Amino acid sequence: xxxxxxxxxxxxxxxxxxxxxxxxxxxxxxxxxxxxxxxxxxxxxxxxxxxxxxxxxxxxxxxxxxxxxxxxxxxxxxxxxxxxxxxxxxxxxxxxxxxxxxxxxxxxxxxxxxxxxxxxxxxxxxxxxxxxxxxxxxxxxxxxxxxxxxxxxxxxxxxxxxxxxxxxxxxxxxxxxxxxxxxxxxxxxxxxxxxxxxxxxxxxxxxxxxxxxxxxxxxxxxxxxxxxxxxxxxxxxxxxxxxxxxxxxxxxxxxxxxxxxxxxxxxxxxxxxxxxxxxxxxxxxxxxxxxxxxxxxxxxxxxxxxxxxxxxxxxxxxxxxxxxxxxxxx
Amino acid sequence: xxxxxxxxxxxxxxxxxxxxxxxxxxxxxxxxxxxxxxxxxxxxxxxxxxxxxxxxxxxxxxxxxxxxxxxxxxxxxxxxxxxxxxxxxxxxxxxxxxxxxxxxxxxxxxxxxxxxxxxxxxxxxxxxxxxxxxxxxxxxxxxxxxxxxxxxxxxxxxxxxxxxxxxxxxxxxxxxxxxxxxxxxxxxxxxxxxxxxxxxxxxxxxxxxxxxxxxxxxxxxxxxxxxxxxxxxxxxxxxxxxxxxxxxxxxxxxxxxxxxxxxxxxxxxxxxxxxxxxxxxxxxxxxxxxxxxxxxxxxxxxxxxxxxxxxxxxxxxx
Numbered sequence: 274x275x276x277x278x279x280x281x282x283x284x285x286x287x288x289x290x291x292x293x294x295x296x297x298x299x300x301x302x303x304x305x306x307x308x309x310x311x312x313x314x315x316x317x318x319x320x321x322x323x324x325x326x327x328x329x330x331x332x333x334x335x336x337x338x339x340x341x342x343x344x345x346x347x348x349x350x351x352x353x354x355x356x357x358x359x360x361x362x363x364x365x366x367x368x369x370x371x372x373x374x375x376x377x378x379x380x381x382x383x384x385x386x387x388x389x390x391x392x393x394x395x396x397x398x399x400x401x402x403x404x405x406x407x408x409x410x411x412x413x414x415x416x417x418x419x420x421x422x423x424x425x426x427x428x429x430x431x432x433x434x435x436x437x438x439x440x441x442x443x444x445x446x447x448x449x450x451x452x453x454x455x456x457x458x459x460x461x462x463x464x465x466x467x468x469x470x471x472x473x474x475x476x477x478x479x480x481x482x483x484x485x486x487x488x489x490x491x492x493x494x495x496x497x498x499x500x501x502x503x504x505x506x507x508x509x510x511x512x513x514x515x516x517x518x519x520x521x522x523x524x525x526x527x528x529x530x531x532x533x534x535x536x537x538x539x540x541x542x543x544x545x546x547x548x549x550x551x552x553x554x555x556x557x558x559x560x561x562x563x564x565x566x567x568x569x570x571x572x573x574x575x576x577x578x579x580x581x582x583x584x585x586x587x588x589x590x591x592x593x594x595x596x597x598x599x600x601x602x603x
Numbered sequence: 604x605x606x607x608x609x610x611x612x613x614x615x616x617x618x619x620x621x622x623x624x625x626x627x628x629x630x631x632x633x634x635x636x637x638x639x640x641x642x643x644x645x646x647x648x649x650x651x652x653x654x655x656x657x658x659x660x661x662x663x664x665x666x667x668x669x670x671x672x673x674x675x676x677x678x679x680x681x682x683x684x685x686x687x688x689x690x691x692x693x694x695x696x697x698x699x700x701x702x703x704x705x706x707x708x709x710x711x712x713x714x715x716x717x718x719x720x721x722x723x724x725x726x727x728x729x730x731x732x733x734x735x736x737x738x739x740x741x742x743x744x745x746x747x748x749x750x751x752x753x754x755x756x757x758x759x760x761x762x763x764x765x766x767x768x769x770x771x772x773x774x775x776x777x778x779x780x781x782x783x784x785x786x787x788x789x790x791x792x793x794x795x796x797x798x799x800x801x802x803x804x805x806x807x808x809x810x811x812x813x814x815x816x817x818x819x820x821x822x823x824x825x826x827x828x829x830x831x832x833x834x835x836x837x838x839x840x841x842x843x844x845x846x847x848x849x850x851x852x853x854x855x856x857x858x859x860x861x862x863x864x865x866x867x868x869x870x871x872x873x874x875x876x877x878x879x880x881x882x883x884x885x886x887x888x889x890x891x892x893x894x895x896x897x898x899x900x901x902x903x904x905x906x907x908x909x910x911x912x913x914x915x916x917x918x919x920x921x
Contacts, residue, residue: 326787327758438875468645469814469858473871480868495787498817502860502868525863539792540862541817545840547799553792557757 275355277457277489278338278373280313283349285333285342285513289562306561307333309513309569310349315457315506318487320479322500322521324536325510328558331493334510335459338491339375340365371401374450378462380442384434391430394418394449401453413452420486421448422478440471447478458482459491464499476503497536501525509533512558512569519595529597531576568600576601604676605633606808607657607776612670614652614661624879626652626665628832632825634776639802639809641819641840643855644829647876650812651700653829654778657810658691675775692723696774698765700781705765706753712739712764713749719771738767742797759790763797770801778810783818795822817859820844825911828852831877831887838912848906848914850894886917894918 285308291300308330315321323331336342338351340358351358353373358366374397377383384393394417395410404410411430418426421444434442443463450458460479464472480503482488494500500507500521507524509517509532517530528534538552554573559565565572571581580600588598614627627649634640642650655661657672659679672679674694682690699705707715716735717728724731736746742763753761762782769777779798783791799822802809811823819826819840826843828836828851836849847853857870874891877883885900886892892899896917903917 326789469816469855470645470872473858473869476868477871497788498860498862501862502866522866536788537862539788541815541819541821541859543817543820543856543859543861544844545820547821551792553796554789555793557759557790 274316276314277317277319277354278315279352280311280334280337281350281352283308283311283313283334283337283347283351285330285337285347287346303562306564307513308337309564311510311513311515313508313515313518315489315491317456318483318489319506320483320490320492320504321506321508322492322494322504323508323510324494324497324500326495326558328512328561329510330513330561331510332461333513335375335461335491335493338457339373339459340369341375371403371453372455373457373459374453374455376443376446376450376458376460376463379466380439380446381466383446384442386434388433389430390418390432390434390437390445393434393445394452397449397453403453414448417448417452418445420451420482421445422474423448438471439467440474443467443475444478447475451482455488457489457491459493461493462495463492465494465496479503496540497525498540509536512561512564514569515596515598516570517595517597517599519591520593523593523595527591527595529591529595530570530599531574531601532570535575568598605673606636606675607634608673609633609653609657610671610673612653612656612672613668614649614656614665615668616662616665618664618880622880626832626879627656629670630827630829630832630834631670632827632834632837634808634810636775636808637802637806638825639811639823640825640827641811641813641823642827642829643813643816643819645814645876647831647879648829649832650829651780654697654780654810654812657776657778658695658697659687660691660697688723692719692774693772694774695776695778696769696772697778697780698762698769698782701785706761708753711750711752712756716749716764716768716771719768723772734771735767738770739764741770741801742767758786759793762786762790762794766794766797766801770805773805774807776808776810778812780812781814782811784813784815791818792821798822816855828855831883832879833887833915835888835916836914838909838914842909842912846912848908848912849888849916850892850918851888852914854893886915 287305287307289303289305311334325331337347391414394414398404398410398413415426418429423429423444464475479490483490492504504521507521508515511532517524517533528537535552535554556573559572567583568581568586571577586598586600588596590596610631612627612630616624616626618624630653642653644650656667667680713735716738717731720731720734739746739749744763783794801807823840825839827834830851836852847856854870854872860869872891877887886903889895889899898917903915905913905915907913
């Protein structure tokens with residue numbers, strides 16, 4: 274089946290602002306290598322999870338898909354439903370912003386406190402010049418609120434964000450994505466600000482949208498156990514590179530890359546294990562201005578060998594599209 | 604004898620002339636030397652309020668209205684100012700929530716640590732600086748970084764600095780208020796390992812405030828699950844994990860997906876925590892409880908099962 278969206282060799286670089294002094298001193302312009310050559314495919318009605326620590330480039334990649342970066346920062350090709358996202362003149366495919374929407378992390382900050390829910394949810398329609406008629410807008414807003422599980426929707430139209438609970442706010446954020454009838458939702462840590470007891474409701478909502486409306490989702494999270502619960506496919510990112518990629522079952526039950534193994538091993542397991550030895554990595558993700566030579570993960574990898582420092586690791590298919598980028602063999 | 608014991612603690616906040624909120628109602632627990640106790644609960648359950656009251660650090664409109672706090676055999680609730688000064692930081696220190704905001708951005712790390720030491724101890728600045736170097740080594744940061752500013756540190760590093768500051772006066776008890784909430788899982792695991800090592804080396808006791816039940820098994824000995832200002836279940840980690848008695852604990856535990864375990868969306872608890880200004884006539888969790896019975900509209904009894912395992916519920920658990 275034709276995938277919904279394909280990313281081919283995506284690279285994102287951001288220039289670092291230089292101070293006046295370093296400019297006179299003629300220091301070289303520095304660049305942050307946020308994403309370095311990522312290939313990715315999301316199928317129709319599929320939930321793909323991007324997992325990694327902060328600084329791994331997962332949000333940057335999410336914003337590549339929603340085209341929120343300045344154009345000159347991004348290199349590579351994006352194919353949406355079999356067509357390139359930009360035409361020869363470099364113009365974005367019309368209507369793309371209606372097909373792909375983003376949900377942000379913090380529902381306490383992503384809703385305008387001075388606007389009523391109706392205005393917040395209808396805003397994307399107005400901005401994209403879909404309709405001016407108040408009646409049409411209202412019908413679509415009510416539909417979106419209902420789809421997001423806020424029923425009866427009419428009761429919410431005239432309320433302000435501060436009158437809603439955290440879970441309800443996040444549903445409003447989802448509704449303002451749904452109002453565009455998108456094919457893909459990029460959800461950036463959609464539950465990390467919510468209390469545990471209401472997290473599952475939002476997760477269930479995303480699953481319901483996938484099953485009933487066929488909406489695909491790129492689920493960005495640092496919590497690999499959430500990815501295990503919800504996703505069909507997982508991509509494990511580190512320093513702008515995809516280290517492992519494949520079906521969720523396969524990646525979690527049979528992790529190949531040392532980084533994935535460490536991430537899984539370190540997750541709390543709901544049992545007492547104070548005296549167990551765990552695969553604890555030292556240090557933190559290095560600075561993306563100067564990427565390590567060879568495998569980007571080698572400075573922290575407990576299994577690093579000489580070749581890991583020298584050459585880029587090959588990507589190997591270990592079966593069923595489960596790809597591991599590592600020098601180590603089985 | 605327990606190092607710290609809290610009995611029937613009640614804390615009220617005055618919101619306006621007529622409105623009082625009872626944030627903590629009748630909390631009891633003990634902490635022994637070398638132990639780690641976790642106060643777990645959702646936001647608004649009173650866990651931070653309880654912890655702050657141990658150092659008498661409540662905001663002005665809050666007060667301990669009844670109950671007792673005994674630290675090393677001495678009363679804390681009515682302690683004179685002089686004793687309180689000693690208690691704060693030399694006996695009990697706290698690692699505040701949000702390492703990002705708890706450090707002063709315009710002072711170097713060294714200045715901030717030295718400031719803490721000199722405020723509490725009568726030593727020269729040179730000695731304080733020497734102690735700062737020792738402390739920063741303890742939390743595994745290169746002492747060369749002492750002249751740097753907070754913005755030059757990553758989140759995990761800043762949290763380490765906060766820990767160094769908490770250790771500055773050799774306290775007996777450290778309170779960690781959500782010490783790893785804003786951090787990555789890997790950094791969280793590193794911080795826990797550091798705390799574990801420090802605990803052994805310096806024979807510390809610890810109170811960990813957290814909303815995350817899944818981390819308890821990695822660091823705690825005892826757990827107090829809080830809901831709406833009460834401890835609804837209290838016991839050692841093993842029994843809380845393997846044999847939870849209170850429906851709230853049960854539900855909370857199943858709200859976490861366990862990696863490699865059964866797949867699917869974890870449980871959720873419908874509804875919201877109650878309004879604390881309410882005068883409770885029955886079980887506080889009753890409106891959200893999946894096992895609620897008619898009897899739950901009356902106040903639940905405190906039940907005991909096994910050694911040191913208590914829960915507040917009408918049901919006898921199963």
